[in-house]
Amino acid sequence: SSGCPTQPHVAFVAFPFGTHAAPLFALARAVASAAPGTAVTFLSTARSLASLPRAEGLGNIRLVPVADGRPEGAAEVPPPGGIEELIGMFLAATPGNLREALGAAAAGAGGIPVGCVVSDAFMWMAGDVAEAAGAPWVVLWTGGPAGLAAHLHTDLLRDAIGVGERAMTRFKEQLHSIPVLSAHRVCDLPEGIVFGPLDAPVSCLVHRMAQSLPKAAAVLHNTFEGLDPAIDAHFSATFSRSLPVGPLHLLAPLAHPTPDPNHCLPWLDRHAPATVAYVSFGSFMAPPPAEMTELAEGLEASGAAFLLSLRDEVMGLLPPGFSERTKGRGLVVSWAPQLDILRHAAVGAIVMHCGWNSVVEAITAGVPMVCRPFFGDQRLNARFIFQVWEIGVEFEGGVMTKEGVVRALEAVLKGEEGKRMRVKAGELKAMATRAVQPGGSSSVNFNSFLDLV
Numbered sequence: 335s336s337g338c339p340t341q342p343h344v345a346f347v348a349f350p351f352g353t354h355a356a357p358l359f360a361l362a363r364a365v366a367s368a369a370p371g372t373a374v375t376f377l378s379t380a381r382s383l384a385s386l387p388r389a390e391g392l393g394n395i396r397l398v399p400v401a402d403g404r405p406e407g408a409a410e411v412p413p414p415g416g417i418e419e420l421i422g423m424f425l426a427a428t429p430g431n432l433r434e435a436l437g438a439a440a441a442g443a444g445g446i447p448v449g450c451v452v453s454d455a456f457m458w459m460a461g462d463v464a465e466a467a468g469a470p471w472v473v474l475w476t477g478g479p480a481g482l483a484a485h486l487h488t489d490l491l492r493d494a495i496g497v498g499e500r501a502m503t504r505f506k507e508q509l510h511s512i513p514v515l516s517a518h519r520v521c522d523l524p525e526g527i528v529f530g531p532l533d534a535p536v537s538c539l540v541h542r543m544a545q546s547l548p549k550a551a552a553v554l555h556n557t558f559e560g561l562d563p564a565i566d567a568h569f570s571a572t573f574s575r576s577l578p579v580g581p582l583h584l585l586a587p588l589a590h591p592t593p594d595p596n597h598c599l600p601w602l603d604r605h606a607p608a609t610v611a612y613v614s615f616g617s618f619m620a621p622p623p624a625e626m627t628e629l630a631e632g633l634e635a636s637g638a639a640f641l642l643s644l645r646d647e648v649m650g651l652l653p654p655g656f657s658e659r660t661k662g663r664g665l666v667v668s669w670a671p672q673l674d675i676l677r678h679a680a681v682g683a684i685v686m687h688c689g690w691n692s693v694v695e696a697i698t699a700g701v702p703m704v705c706r707p708f709f710g711d712q713r714l715n716a717r718f719i720f721q722v723w724e725i726g727v728e729f730e731g732g733v734m735t736k737e738g739v740v741r742a743l744e745a746v747l748k749g750e751e752g753k754r755m756r757v758k759a760g761e762l763k764a765m766a767t768r769a770v771q772p773g774g775s776s777s778v779n780f781n782s783f784l785d786l787v
């Protein structure tokens with residue numbers, strides 16, 4: 335009644351595209367359950383909020399919409415420029431939309447002002463908004479650690495390698511100038527650093543992000559200590575605090591089972607251990623048409639059982655009669671409860687785009703990976719998988735061919751190579767599990783983060 339609120343209020347600010355919001359939401363759930371006296375607000379666009387797992391049972395988490403920057407009455411269908419255009423419109427609306435949403439957050443929490451802002455690392459402007467409000471700023475990097483290391487070295491890489499055409503001529507060179515990336519090559523870098531659209535909204539965003547992160551009170555990562563000790567040390571030296579707190583889906587497991595409308599799990603129950611290949615390219619990526627055909631032909635020719643999760647837009651690219659011909663050993667769905675699938679004993683491999691959430695999920699399930707990276711940090715992640723951790727294979731030439739798919743599935747599901755990978759993946763799974771147990775590194779780091787907020 336004194337008008338001086340004592341309850342802490344933490345606001346989480348998501349980057350509302352791809353699978354960025356989900357790990358931040360897991361972090362918010364972890365805070366809400368560890369600190370029930372804290373007001374927790376989660377800010378994202380209405381569309382992104384709707385894609386999050388069901389909110390019941392989340393207690394003190396409030397969801398607050400952030401304006402997406404699209405014109406009033408814009409059609410539901412994506413604009414001609416696709417996701418890049420949506421991202422551009424959203425970014426153009428910052429930081430005004432964030433300031434507004436933080437005001438709404440305080441009002442929704444009975445007038446308790448936001449005392450700490452935890453944002454997706456991409457949302458560097460949330461740092462300015464937090465500073466203006468006198469609140470500390472903490473970030474979560476939701477991608478792979480190598481991707482962050484690359485962005486931090488953007489200026490150095492541009493000087494050392496050159497950009498555009500010049501960089502293209504040096505595609506196969508190892509990145510010796512950056513010790514933590516010395517296992518990687520120029521062509522593995524995310525677009526927008528030395529090649530690709532350097533001036534695209536997302537390229538400018540991550541460049542600005544890299545310059546802003548050192549001023550964050552802490553940088554959290556959806557990974558665990560020891561997965562890459564050199565990068566851990568590099569981040570500790572670069573940031574005020576560097577806190578690996580993952581795997582976040584283990585730190586904050588969902589209270590409700592994930593729906594399985596396509597009956598994937600009962601279908602997997604009918605298969606022998608480690609015999610099924612699960613195929614998924616994440617929430618918005620799809621292989622180009624010619625490669626979809628090669629993948630389908632490879633799955634058909636391999637004779638292996640497979641569960642293929644494909645977005646509706648690309649279902650039509652499967653060859654005519656594919657589903658009938660592979661009936662019984664193949665199941666094609668438009669969405670699958672991936673985490674539960676990876677944990678199912680029948681799954682012996684994942685064919686994937688190497689999006690970081692999927693990589694972390696596969697590691698914690700001990701499932702070997704067949705890598706077909708497309709963009710962003712995916713090529714860097716893939717190289718860790720097959721070269722550093724030795725828990726997966728790549729496709730020759732980097733693209734899927736019928737023969738390549740047959741060979742990869744043979745090696746991972748049936749060969750000695752696959753057995754070795756499963757053993758190594760099992761070791762990483764054990765490390766991840768230990769990290770989130772009481773006294774484990776991620777749980778200790780999470781407690782340090784709680785102290786900060």
Ligand code: UDP
Nearest residue numbers: 352353616617643669670672689690691692
């Ligand atoms: N996912 C899922 N079912 C599917 C396909 C994807 O549950 O059929 C989930 C997957 O478990 C992961 C996320 O979607 O958590 C994809 O995230 P990732 O970082 O791998 O890729 P992105 O969607 O950002 O490209």
